[in-house]
Every structure is written in structure tokens, then in C-alpha cells.
Amino acid sequence: MTGRSAPPDSVARRRARAGWLFASPALLVVAAVTVFPVLFSLVLSFSEVRLEYGGLRLGSPTLAHYEALLTHSEWYRALAFTLGFTVVSVFVELVLGTLVALVLERLGAARGWILALLLLPWALINVIAAQLWSYLFNGTYGAVGWLCEQVFDTRPDILGEPLPAMAAMVVVDVWKTTPFVAIVVLAGLMLIPGDVYEAAEIDGASAWTTFWKVTLPQLRPIIAIAVLFRILQAFGIFDLPFVLTQGGPGTATQSVAILGYRILFQNLDFGGGAAVAVTTAAIVLGCCLLFLRVFRAQADEGGRA
Template sequence: MSFSEIRLSSSGFELGDVGTRNYEALLASTAWRDALTFTVSYTVLSVLIELVLGVLVALVLERLTKARGWMMALLLIPWSMITVVSAQLWSYLYNSAYGALSWLVGLVTDEPPIILGTPVSAFSAILVADVWKTTPFVAIIVLAGLVTIDRSVYEAAEMDGAGAWTTFWRITLPLLRSTLAIAVLFRVLQAFGVFDLPFVLTGGGPGTSTQPLAMLGWKVMFQNLNMGAGAAVAASTALIVFVVCLLCLKAFRSQVAEEDAK
């Protein structure tokens, strides 16, 4: 489809070969470059923040005893919630007329802000909603890696006089590299294909500042009915994700090989 021009009619559709013309138009498109910039920025920032917070939460959970099960259950509530539902809840909080967050900020600035009305604040609002929902997922994965670390390693470090920060940086973090690689792989795949969160919160706006690649492909294919160009957007996105997956898997295999050698 991405190498074809698809003409729709009441009797069906016709395929016309256009070669790489759809991809040439794609690379020259400002909308595609803007959507790619937003998607990459969103993926990098969200995964980085969730990784840091997830490790911190996992470290706290790992030290709990009786209340760990209850805390894990509470943490999984945001993750188990359907994204469209959680996005709608956040849209209520961000609403400039009656939103709780807008009201709180208005107490400081004397004027309720339009959180979803500017590109920077809208991007930040989407990021906060995603971090709130997905950090527990990363925390559970990291916790699974923490509980498999042999406690004798920590006892040996303590006997050698290693402090808390040294123990974390020199022992815990290196032993968690495989676990962190898996968490990053899952989150990159999910974040790069984001659609529902910006669709509900901003609709891709203001303008197209928060429009990800998935939404661009949907608009081109199903709103503009330009099937060939929409297929080119989808194929280019799939190719980027495929390359990222290969890089993550290569890094993961290198880490496993290093651990086996040790």
C-alpha cells in the first residue's frame, strides 16, 4: 500500500503504482518530522523518568516486609486502569474551568492556567499522566530483579565498609542491568506507539505540537482517506521501532554475555 496510490470510489478501490513517491513526500513533510520529534522526545523523557522513579520505588518496596503486598496492589491500580479512562481523569484535573490542578496553580499565580493550551505545558501534562500510569510497571519489573540478587553480596560489601551509595552504584545497579534493559525495551515499544493518551488529552494540539506518529498515520489514512501516504507513515514507524528493538536486544545480549563470562 505504501508504494501505491489508492483511489477510493463507490464501487471499491483501485491501486496505482507510484514507487517511492509516498516516502519522498513523507520525508519532505513538516507534519511527519514534527510527529517524529514529538514521539522521540516523549519516548526518551518518559522512559528516562519512569526508569529513575521505578528504581527508587522498587528499592523502597524491596525493603518492606509485611506491607509489600498491599503497596504493590496499590501501585498496580494506575497501571491496570485503561489508558483512555485514566486520560479522561487527567483531562478533568487539567481543565482550566473546573480542574483541581488548574485551581491549585491558580492559587499561586492568581489566574488559572490553560494547561493544555500551550505546546510546552501540553507536552508536560501528557508526560505527567504517562509517568503516573506507567512507573508502577517499571517498579514491579525492577523489584523482580532486586529480589533475585544474592544477599551475601551485600553482606560482603558491608564487611568491606561500602556505604549505601557505593553499594547501589557498584553492586545493585550492575546486577540490575539485564532487568533494566528489559524494562527499557518494553517501555520504548509502548511509548513509541502512543496514541490514546494524547488523543484524549489534547487531540494532538495545540496545533500539531503533541501529535505522535501513530495519530498522524490515523489522520492521514482514515480522515484524509490517503491510504498510500498513511501506509507509508505506518511502515516508517514500524521500521524505526524495529531498529530500536534490534539495538535494545543487542545491548541485552551483550550484558548477558558479560555476566556469563564473569
């Protein structure tokens, strides 16, 4: 006599429980290295923190750290620089990365070699890349200053002036991160079925129309992923301005990450540094959620169309 097989629902529940059981060690590690620091930072930002011989001592709850942060002009300058840097660098990287991906898609055997060359800037450690570019931008012996002197008969102090220093920072970030965007977009291009392009060609669509009406809508999910990754990375920029300009001249290129570092480690204001971290995380989370909401609305409209 054969046994009765288990219902599909019970099998699915058992598999789900087994999956959670096997994943629980990894989830505990993730919680230990991510969730706990975030919660601890949140507690620090709302507490009176005193540094004593035995460590940190938390006092009564307070909003003083956020009040000091939101009334400090240096916070708004750092936030403005970080927002501007993020918007400009991500936009330029998205445009250049898409153009590079479109070119790579049409290459044959040389695609692998060019991809390897493109990955060199992305593979460099950020501190090393920033240090190399600091030599190039140096006002005394830098190659960029020498080139400007040959062409314009003047040697600018690129890292010593606010606007040129900001532009130099965007150039370095675009140089380093455009290959990442290009590879992500190229992966999306390779997944687009060829019959879609054949249908557009039969309908008599031009190359420009095909790009805007066929290629770009198909790339929206991939572009959304690339933009999200770049927003998270660019908004938390620390090593690039720290190595190139130390946040200068003055505080012109001081990001919110550098501001938090100075408050926390130089001033030893643990509550104020935690308030900077929590506020920055809230802003980034809000921007990402807004971007995802807009992207989802556009995707729904495209699906209905």
C-alpha cells in the same frame, strides 16, 4: 532380547518435530494477525492505492508516499514530539520505578497492600485515565488550574499551550506506567542472591557503592526488558494525546500514531497512512536493535570485569 535404545540426537529431533507440530496452530494464528497485516501495509506503502466501490485497488509500484512523507514538515514535527516524549517519559519512569522498587524491597507485611495501590493506575484503561486527567487539567474548572491559582495567583491553560501540554502528557504517562517499571525492577531485586550483599558488606562497601557496583549490574537485564517494553509502548502513543489534546494545540502534541490515523482515516490516503506505519515501525526496530547492541556490549564488559 531387549531392543536397542534410540540415539539421543534422534530423540531430540523427534521432540523438536513434535514441539513444532503442537505449536503450529498458535504460530498460524500469530502469523494471520501480525505478519499478514505488516506485509499488507508494506505493499500498500509502495503502491498507488485507489478507493473504489468494491474496495481498494492497488496500482503500479511507487515511492510517492515516502517522498511526500519525508518532505512534509508535519511528519518531522510529529516525529520530534514522539521521540522527545518517549525519551523523557521512559527516563523518568525508569528512575522513579527503580526508587519505588528499592523502597518496596525493604518493606515487610505492608508490601502487598502498597503493590495493590500501585497497580491501580496501571490497571486503568488508558482512555479513562486520560479523560480523568483532562478534567484535572481543564483551564476553567480543573483542580490543577485551581491549585496554581491559589499558589501563584494565576490560572494557566495547561492543555492550551504547547510546552505545558507536552509536560502534562509526560506527567500522565509517568503516573500511569511507573508502577509497571517498579514491579519489573522489584522482581529483579528479589532474584539477587543475598550472599552478594553479604560479601559487599564484609568488604566495607557503603550503601551507595553497593547499589552502583552490585545492585545495578545485577538489574541490567531486567532494566533492559522494562526499557524495551516502554519504548515500544511510548513510541506508539495514541490514546493519551488523542483524548487530552487531540494532538493540539495546533500540532504540538501530535504523535506519529495520530498523524497516521489522520492520513489514513480522515484523508482516506491508505498508501500514505501505510507509509507512516512502516516508517514508524522501522524507526522503533532500529532504536530497539541499537539499544540491545549497547546493552549487550555493556554486559560483555561487565562479565569480563
